[in-house]
Amino acid sequence: MPEVKLKSKVMQKNDEIAAVSRERFKKADIFCVNLIGSPGSGKTTLLEAAFRSTPDRARCAVIEGDVKTENDMNRILAAGVPAVQIQTDGACHLNAEQVAGMLDRLPLDEARVLIIENVGNLICPVSYDLGEESRLIVISVAEGQDKPLKYPSAFMSAQVMVVTTADLAPHVDVDIDGLIANARSINPKLEVLVTSARTGQGIDAFSKFLFDRPRR
């Protein structure tokens, strides 16, 4: 099966580069997170809300991934946080090589947290280790409560699920407890944060998750 062999060679190279990045983050005491979610799940809006609410943004850096545009990098820069943009030009996920190639373009000497916002996609980014310490699935209430059942790999591979737009629940007939129960039926250990950038719900808890980690 040439397809399978080719795939595994690509993955092996990816994982080797990710391991080097992970070691670098560990040595520099940088907490690296990989945000995965659908297009429009509110990943960038979540970051903007968190940065607005804490001076800890000064200890942060962001790598933005998109098929096209530098929109998200510009939004993060406007929030006062160093950011670079990877445009995949058609590819459906970031890979470890793209991320590693960006590290020297960020002021990582001053950073304690590196956030990688992946391409909007609940499937393809799951297979690609980027060297992160923690993987977050970001899901909007508007997406509906059955998404963990329909895209189980994403929820299985993550440590944390961040539910966004909690304020929309009454407008879309989605039961947030049901969404969480579905996610935990796939991954019982999943940590859950329920947020709304609009009302501020859960934003402090998200900032705490990012910044209040015991030093190694």
Add this chain to the structure above:
Amino acid sequence: MPEVKLKSKVMQKNDEIAAVSRERFKKADIFCVNLIGSPGSGKTTLLEAAFRSTPDRARCAVIEGDVKTENDMNRILAAGVPAVQIQTDGACHLNAEQVAGMLDRLPLDEARVLIIENVGNLICPVSYDLGEESRLIVISVAEGQDKPLKYPSAFMSAQVMVVTTADLAPHVDVDIDGLIANARSINPKLEVLVTSARTGQGIDAFSKFLFDRPRR
């Protein structure tokens, strides 16, 4: 470049099978549409709303695509329309072979419209012709107005954009006219339908699009 060669061989096979399906639909006078959209963009809810509002559902059949679960097939069956489910088990899009393999399991003798609901993903399904006559991009207002700029291939390859959850616009600070302008900056010929399954807005227009086609 073995990757490129392999890819093009896969695509060539896909396109050949799609062409056979397209010819079959043409001979049988079946209007086949391919619905592409993000997870939670409201593809199934749009179909449910359309089927509820018109007896023309009796002339319809649906192929559902998902990574996992038969949830969507069951929702369509409950709406009184014949449906089958393809579970891709990890794959990020439907292909023409999967679709062709389902055709004899649907009552196509009685159908005038065949709807294929693709896997929730704004990137990967774009490259795979399924034999459809018309490709629809389904996008929820909640996804934000810059999505056509960030995922241009999807909007370039479609004939129609169906905007869903129009009722959410005031709750998410999204300007629907701005979303449409962004989509038309990518594809000036794009036909646009603005809908809300909750208020019923635009559902009749969507049903008309599906069912009121001149016979060949």
